[in-house]
Amino acid sequence: MKSPTPLLLVLCALSSAWLTSDASAEVRRYLYCSTPDGAQVEGKSGTGIVIFDIDNGHKFVRRIDIPIFMEGLRGFTGCTETKSLYYSTTNRRLGCFDLESEKVVWDKQYDRGCDRSCITPDGKRIYAPSGWWYLADDSGMVVIDPKDGNLLETIPVNTAAHNSIASLDGKFVYLGTTTTLTQFDAGTGKALQTISPVGEVGVFPFTVTSDNSKAYVCLGKHVGVDVVDLKEGKVLHRVFAINPDTEEKIEHRTHGAGMTPDETQLWISDQEGKRLYTFDMTVSPPVQTGHLDLSMGGHGWVCFSLDGTYGYSHTPDVFDVKSRKKVATLKDEHGKPFGSSKFIEVHVDEGKVVKVSNEFGLGRVHAGK
Numbered sequence: 001m002k003s004p005t006p007l008l009l010v011l012c013a014l015s016s017a018w019l020t021s022d023a024s025a026e027v028r029r030y031l032y033c034s035t036p037d038g039a040q041v042e043g044k045s046g047t048g049i050v051i052f053d054i055d056n057g058h059k060f061v062r063r064i065d066i067p068i069f070m071e072g073l074r075g076f077t078g079c080t081e082t083k084s085l086y087y088s089t090t091n092r093r094l095g096c097f098d099l100e101s102e103k104v105v106w107d108k109q110y111d112r113g114c115d116r117s118c119i120t121p122d123g124k125r126i127y128a129p130s131g132w133w134y135l136a137d138d139s140g141m142v143v144i145d146p147k148d149g150n151l152l153e154t155i156p157v158n159t160a161a162h163n164s165i166a167s168l169d170g171k172f173v174y175l176g177t178t179t180t181l182t183q184f185d186a187g188t189g190k191a192l193q194t195i196s197p198v199g200e201v202g203v204f205p206f207t208v209t210s211d212n213s214k215a216y217v218c219l220g221k222h223v224g225v226d227v228v229d230l231k232e233g234k235v236l237h238r239v240f241a242i243n244p245d246t247e248e249k250i251e252h253r254t255h256g257a258g259m260t261p262d263e264t265q266l267w268i269s270d271q272e273g274k275r276l277y278t279f280d281m282t283v284s285p286p287v288q289t290g291h292l293d294l295s296m297g298g299h300g301w302v303c304f305s306l307d308g309t310y311g312y313s314h315t316p317d318v319f320d321v322k323s324r325k326k327v328a329t330l331k332d333e334h335g336k337p338f339g340s341s342k343f344i345e346v347h348v349d350e351g352k353v354v355k356v357s358n359e360f361g362l363g364r365v366h367a368g369k
Helices: 006-024 067-071
Strands: 027-035 048-053 059-064 073-079 084-089 093-098 103-109 126-129 140-144 151-156 164-166 172-177 180-185 191-195 206-208 214-218 224-229 234-240 257-259 265-270 275-280 287-293 302-304 310-313 317-320 326-329 343-349 352-356
Touching (some): 067 093, 126 164, 126 172, 172 206, 206 257
Antiparallel strands (some): 027 048, 164 172, 275 287, 302 310, 310 317
């Protein structure tokens, strides 16, 4: 048998390269950001959803205009099961945006407000807090059917119901209210435990490990977190960030805490100081390891790409988690730096949605997702 000609070898090599390239490019990763943010003016850009290509330097892809977003976004959550994003606005509104048809499926207003809601991974129940601004006795959550937006039930909890998280294993829902963290059964909405006091004052963001063993709740008077033991129902540690310039505690609120998916690092936001402070989570209590400077102030938020490569905040800055270096700047179609604290990672394979992330920086070691 004759040996392959040089030309045939070249063609085979090119064919192999094309096949490899096509296989690696099948699933594309995008960052879906909503605007305008109802909690910050910095970085806003018109109305709707602004999409960035994670696999192409976080370059601007396109905008989906949704005029009702002009009311200001309070929450932005998503679900792989339903292939949808759910938005809440300052005008007591909650709606469903189908990622594949790119249409608003339903949009409704509720008697009480809708703050940063969450949806159970099975796509069966949305839990929407009534809002940090709502202080009446019936402050708590409304439970909504994701299919049509119909109200299923109301759950009075505590004043100023603000942020909610559905655990990735589908077992629990967590709600932050005034200096209180409450854990619910995700399937029934029954309160399982109430942990109080948590934090210094008011109600602020938090994050939860994938085994539902610990929560990290932002403080209201300092940059730092309370470390909460969810098994024992108590605060284990209060951890403060130390300003390296003054070697002192930082006396203003924290709004934003997220852990890397491997649960080795905790990043917390100092939006007033335009910094993110980083901590080693492999020791207890967590130990401060450094900080990252931000290009602007704003609402404060921290989240990570699903693979743990990139760190995001409420600013246009995209950080490489390993090197701690800024590797990209989010910019809209006009080249203007874009910032929002409402963003979701979406994976698409040949036009079909295959994965939707969580807007909180949740641990994923035990989640398998």
